[in-house]
Amino acid sequence: MKKFIITATLLLSGFISIKAQNQYPEWLKSAVFYQLYPQSFKDSDGDGIGDLKGIESKLDYLHNLGVTAIWMNPIFESPFRDAGYDVSDFYKIAPRYGNNNDLLALLNAAHKRGIKICLDLVAGHTSDKHPWFKASAQADSNEFTHRYIWTSSKDILPGSFFIKNDFPRNGNYLKNFFDYQPALNYGYAQPDPAKNWQEPVTAPGPTATREELKKIIAFWMDKGVDGFRVDMAFSLIKDDENLVETKKLWTEVRAWFEQKYPQGVLIAEWSKPEYSINAGFHIDFMMHFGVPGYPSLFFNKWGTFKSQNPFFDKRGDGDFSDFWNNYKKQLELTQGKGYISIPSANHDFQRPNCGNRNSTQELKTVMAFLLTWPGIPFIYYGDEIGMRFIENLPDIEGSILPDGNNRAGTRTPMQWDKTANAGFSIAQKIYIPIDPAPNRPIVEQEDADKNSLLNFVKALIKLRKDNPALGNDGKVEAL
Numbered sequence: 176m177k178k179f180i181i182t183a184t185l186l187l188s189g190f191i192s193i194k195a196q197n198q199y200p201e202w203l204k205s206a207v208f209y210q211l212y213p214q215s216f217k218d219s220d221g222d223g224i225g226d227l228k229g230i231e232s233k234l235d236y237l238h239n240l241g242v243t244a245i246w247m248n249p250i251f252e253s254p255f256r257d258a259g260y261d262v263s264d265f266y267k268i269a270p271r272y273g274n275n276n277d278l279l280a281l282l283n284a285a286h287k288r289g290i291k292i293c294l295d296l297v298a299g300h301t302s303d304k305h306p307w308f309k310a311s312a313q314a315d316s317n318e319f320t321h322r323y324i325w326t327s328s329k330d331i332l333p334g335s336f337f338i339k340n341d342f343p344r345n346g347n348y349l350k351n352f353f354d355y356q357p358a359l360n361y362g363y364a365q366p367d368p369a370k371n372w373q374e375p376v377t378a379p380g381p382t383a384t385r386e387e388l389k390k391i392i393a394f395w396m397d398k399g400v401d402g403f404r405v406d407m408a409f410s411l412i413k414d415d416e417n418l419v420e421t422k423k424l425w426t427e428v429r430a431w432f433e434q435k436y437p438q439g440v441l442i443a444e445w446s447k448p449e450y451s452i453n454a455g456f457h458i459d460f461m462m463h464f465g466v467p468g469y470p471s472l473f474f475n476k477w478g479t480f481k482s483q484n485p486f487f488d489k490r491g492d493g494d495f496s497d498f499w500n501n502y503k504k505q506l507e508l509t510q511g512k513g514y515i516s517i518p519s520a521n522h523d524f525q526r527p528n529c530g531n532r533n534s535t536q537e538l539k540t541v542m543a544f545l546l547t548w549p550g551i552p553f554i555y556y557g558d559e560i561g562m563r564f565i566e567n568l569p570d571i572e573g574s575i576l577p578d579g580n581n582r583a584g585t586r587t588p589m590q591w592d593k594t595a596n597a598g599f600s601i602a603q604k605i606y607i608p609i610d611p612a613p614n615r616p617i618v619e620q621e622d623a624d625k626n627s628l629l630n631f632v633k634a635l636i637k638l639r640k641d642n643p644a645l646g647n648d649g650k651v652e653a654l
């Protein structure tokens with residue numbers, strides 16, 4: 176077991192210095208993740224939306240596929256204006272997915288099959304319907320007055336991220352993403368004395384937010400969850416040049432987390448491994464933003480984010496160097512400390528089957544690359560059967576981004592069999608349209624076809640497990 180030391184000098188409220196010795200959980204070394212979009216995986220109660228019992232009923236499928244861990248998008252109570260990334264209660268499963276006991280049952284059933292489950296932690300913001308925010312928006316001071324970032328008067332509007340409102344409080348709040356996602360207050364790296372509403376990271380408000388974050392993590396870890404993917408992990412501390420204070424915050428969280436949950440993992444949505452992994456995350460991605468390179472592999476003229484001449488295109492005139500040069504640099508800066516993941520897709524950008532890259536042969540090529548590459552593979556649900564990105568869907572649960580790009584096409588229901596709604600749901604009306612193509616790929620058919628993408632992916636996962644050189648700690652060189 177390779178060990179490494181992170182010496183974390185942490186500026187806690189009392190200026191205490193902590194030294195943490197970090198090593199990663201053994202299971203990560205052979206982990207193959209599956210990202211599952213809970214609302215679109217399997218509906219067990221016929222309401223047209225996927226749920227936890229539905230997921231539980233498909234664990235054997237995932238086990239047979241060979242994946243060893245699942246990351247699920249947020250399943251907490253929410254008005255679902257941003258598909259659950261607008262949380263209104265961090266301690267409660269959204270009723271449409273089931274209840275807290277259903278999660279315990281799912282964890283138990285997954286663990287019996289050797290599958291770990293990671294949840295999604297929306298660390299930087301809440302819904303504007305969260306009781307904390309409602310309390311914070313009151314004129315009278317209360318426990319949550321400093322939980323969010325508010326200017327000291329409604330007349331102060333420092334930029335487009337501050338939102339004007341008609342709440343009783345005399346101030347405008349800072350958003351983190353959409354307008355209805357107010358930023359939690361973790362403080363400012365360099366508070367400007369002229370702006371008295373900017374608090375240092377050690378002020379009581381930001382300190383309480385940080386403690387609450389740990390409380391949420393502990394609440395679910397104590398129930399048997401195996402870790403978290405942290406949404407917008409880079410976004411917590413404001414005006415933070417080079418993210419110095421943000422990195423310190425995560426180093427502190429990792430030291431605490433590792434001591435309490437040595438088998439737990441923290442996965443960053445940061446897309447800058449040199450920052451995130453050195454700050455204590457076990458895994459970070461290279462994907463559609465952050466460190467450049469991913470789009471040059473996969474993005475063509477279709478999908479959520481359009482580009483041209485990707486490397487994975489049958490014309491073969493793409494260039495690998497943009498990805499490789501950036502990846503190599505990130506690898507050198509993080510080697511032995513954590514894993515970089517190149518995901519097949521995620522809920523924010525298009526799948527490999529997009530536009531004119533749609534043949535089984537091409538999709539097999541993409542999966543062969545992803546599943547023999549070092550780091551930890553993340554297969555986005557449905558990519559193992561070659562589900563298509565669907566163009567021109569309406570705005571569903573906030574799928575359309577402020578810049579107009581639409582994510583709905585990558586969130587359509589999993590295609591299981593030949594029955595109605597491809598076996599996803601028995602409902603008349605499902606919350607998001609299913610791929611209408613008569614020949615849409617389905618699990619049932621691919622399972623029975625030895626030349627299918629699904630069986631190819633299964634074989635690749637097995638090959639990876641059987642050959643350490645092709646595994647998570649394998650070495651790679653571009654020729």
Ligand code: GLC
Pocket residue numbers: 257260261297352406407444522523
């Ligand atoms: C992350 C999520 C995305 C969400 C946003 C705001 O980027 O992946 O789906 O809309 O954060 O929480």
